[in-house]
Amino acid sequence: MSRLSPAGVPAPGLPVRPPLWRAALASFLPSTARDRADVWLARLPLAGVLLLQLLIAVRLDNTAFQDEALYIHTGHSIIDAWGGGEALYGHPEDYFSGAPTLYPLLAAVLDSVGGLTLVRLFSVLCMLSATVAVYWATNLMLGDDDRFRWTVRPGIFAALVFSLSASVLFLTNFATFDAPAFTALAWAIALGVGSVRRPHPLLWAGAAGLLCALAVLLKYSSAIDVPFVLATILVTGWRVARARALGSAVVGGLVCLAALAGSVLTWARPLLTGLGFTTTQRSSMIPQPPAHLVSQVLSWDGAPLLLILAGALVCLRRRPVLVTLLVMGTLAAPAAQIRMGEATSLHKHVVLGLVIGAPLAGAALARLWRTGGGGALAAAAIAWATFLFGASQANTMYGNWPDTTALRNELAYSIDAMPWIRMVGDTPEPVQYALQDRTQNWQWTSTYEGSFFYKDKSGVDAYRAALDDNYFQLAYLDGSQAVSAELMDEMASFGFKETSVVRTPYTDHAWHIWQRFEKLD
Template sequence: MNEQSDSWFSPASPPPHWDPEQADPNRYVDPALQQVQYRQPAAHQQPYYGGYPDHQAAPVAYGAPAPGMDAIPAQAPVATAPGSESNLYEHQFEYQGHYDAGHQAPVEEKPAYEIPEIPETGWSAAPSRRRRWIGRILLLGVLAMQALLSLRLSDSASPEEAVNLVVGRQQYDHLLDGTAVTTDLVDRVPGSASLYPALAGAADHLGGLTAVRLLSLVFTLIGTALLYSVTRRMFNERVAASAAAAYAVLQSTVVVGYYASPDALALMLVAFAAWIVLYTDRAPVFAVLAAAPVAALAAAVNHTAVLVLPTLLLLAVHTAWPYKGPAQGILRGGMLGLATAALLVVTGVFTDISDSTLSRGQGSESTTDILSLSLQWSGLFLLLAIGGSIAWVRRERMNEAVDVDSVPGSPLRRAALGLTLCATAVLVPLLQAQLHTSAGMFRHIAFGLLLAAPMAGLGITRMIGAHFRHPQLGILVWVLMLALGISQSADRSESWASSGSLAKVLSEHVDGKGTYLTAVDGLPQYYLDAETSPGQWTSLREGKVADVTKGRYGLIVLDTTSAAAGSARDKAITQAIRAGGHYRLIAQLPHRDTGKAGVYRVYVKQ
């Protein structure tokens, strides 16, 4: 066999044999093609590509044609000199004919299995339906747990709840039949008296205190769901679930979730305003104006919400900066700020805020005690938020997925956003410390923690690490926050347990004709609504020392933990009770308020 033979004959064809009659010793003839001549194909015919090496001559005769094919008449071979530039590969074989009826045209066979294209990673960080549903299921679990933690706090009404409900009843009656509002507790409502109190009065008319608290629970759950959506927009589902789970177990969240006050509604509105700001970051600049009425309404419902409005403005700037540039981002924040301020001024809410919240009377508590309480209620949460901000500044992503397509951000801008959100969490404690009172701080602190929650969720995920490297650390921190939330909310609820005992004692010594003086605003008016009218009760802040000395009040209630406790008026009234000789002490009921032990003292006229 020629040493070059395996370079041109097919392994499927029979081996060539040696033809001694041929002059060329290198010429081979295929016995299966001896009767077939070859020729140059016509231009309109489909060629069969084949041939022989340049130094070989084409065979003169070939074997019989294949079954079902017509043989081509023999023609003279084309002579080709050895070494000529003419290539026999250009001479192509052709069968003129057709397939018989029993033969089918060849069908290209598909492989039984094709290797799919292998992605660079085994998973993708891109949004997907499966990822969204897993996040929603986790959110439902968080909301269910939050509801259970709040519903267990079913005690008697606190003084603040009683104030809201007394005003709410009168506001509801005023809306229905125009009855005049006669109570002097309107200025004790931490917001507009015509907004939440009227809603609470309607709920109280339908189902009493339980219905009003359930309304607050609905508002709080919606606020947590909006927090999840906001955090998911800023980061991803994992951070959003961590933020919602951490925020849901805080003492302030648990208590406000079953508390008849404007805080739950205002928190939901703040979360809704932040949601609008986040989801319009790539829309036209004027779209952010949709958040202005929501933010203004939140400040009107609860005046404490005005403290977090600057954070919403800065959030509008930071979120639009990567997509629209610094000029458009600053314009966006400025438009939101001007629109919100205009609404507050036009509606008169700004004047009410400056009179009630920013110019509130000074208390007697020390700054150290107030800040210590704040650290007990939110210290661990704030530490997580600060840690998450620092980790985010150092590294924007954990690089779990290499195919993430995102707008890169500068460390300076990330630091500014993290500082803005974390600083919001300390605004309320600093204001309370400046006023030297912790009254209501356990509720108001939730406003700052709501906006700092995304950074706290980021801190938990960075603690766990990429690909859930250290899940035990995240679980440990969350369980610790859960234990603190359960313990602190239970202590808060127990401080209201003596409200029912106080109402029982008072009901035995009041009627519909007398005049009464109380330092516990709201409780007597709410629980003794059937025996007395709100106009019969005078607040200790409005009572006159001379009337006490003359014995004009049929009953006096003092509280050692009230806002007026220790003030000059409180001391003067206590001295008048002792010096006048018209009153005798009939009951002393211990209670706790804001972690401090107090006593209700009840005096009746002799």
């Protein structure tokens, strides 16, 4: 029999005793203060998990990644265009995988106040909040079931596994719309599952539906897990109060659909092109074998995924429907991308799955802990190994793109000497963002395939014609794009001279910088 009534409060005659360690610490206090102290002591383990997540994440350091720079700079460009400044360059709604007028605008405002550090801090707060949501949702789903006889409720273990996963640690200090989108989804689960046990359940269910809609608008691929969120609300609440559970799931789904439909019919109509290009009709530009992508996922987050599988085995006999939903929700997003053969952003979609599946990992460790003795030591050892593995992998992932500090300084010197110079280069977003106070959008051109057209030419021929006509006065190329790899051996023929080679710290990555001097006959 559950210790909670349908309303979510302790059932009469079933007092909940605190764990021994909390009772021991509270025993030193006056009897009148023990209950209040126990409430705060109960929060210490979660506070410790959040502190650990925070300390590991903020130690990750690198210059802005391409996506971070693109979203923040686009936000600034939108604000400038709205204020009567330079017209917006291009149509970000056609190629963004989330609404350009949501996260990028917020990121630009934060950047104006505190730079990239503050924008990343917002992601830190989001992902810490997501950990709290996972903790709460896990205890609501599994922690109050006496049939499992937990000695430590599984929420704390779920929060630990989730927060110390490499991909979660990476996103915790990463300034893109992934962190707020996944946080919205995590809280949609927590509020939706909790709605059945609280007064005014339909109000809480409506809030969960709005959060689902917000997650989808922030990052379109979040939509793949919304059905699992709504189904989890229904299945979890069915055991407590069937009518409430059905009402919460239906209301949450209707509110989500209404919010999305209302957006599409009004302000979000231009986003449909980007939705198709980046999500529903997306195809891999450089397909990779599924086996290789699976190995990548396991190398990043193999430990938490194995714990989720172990938790599924622990809970399958008593909660088969819930376990099936959580496992499917864990695998849906990464499996869809693996099937497509696309490696880009795969680790982010693993996080989308962990938001759903972390409760099962918590159940696995809580069951192991319950055995006492060697089992408790094994649970502690697994948690410690997860911490070491996740922290190490997150640090590796955060160093996967080159530090652009030296390149930024080199380009700044040329820009100061020639303020209206036109530049072409590989992956320009980080340096364009870093130099946004000195340049205009029209001064920057990338070498992405299909992104540049000149005199009715496209591809590398367009760049050759533009270089030949002195359309560009400076080029910074590293050979990472097919166009630049082909142009690097031809630059002298267009009147360009290599003036410097900029290398990144601790790597062999190098940009070759050419400037226009005279054309050879």
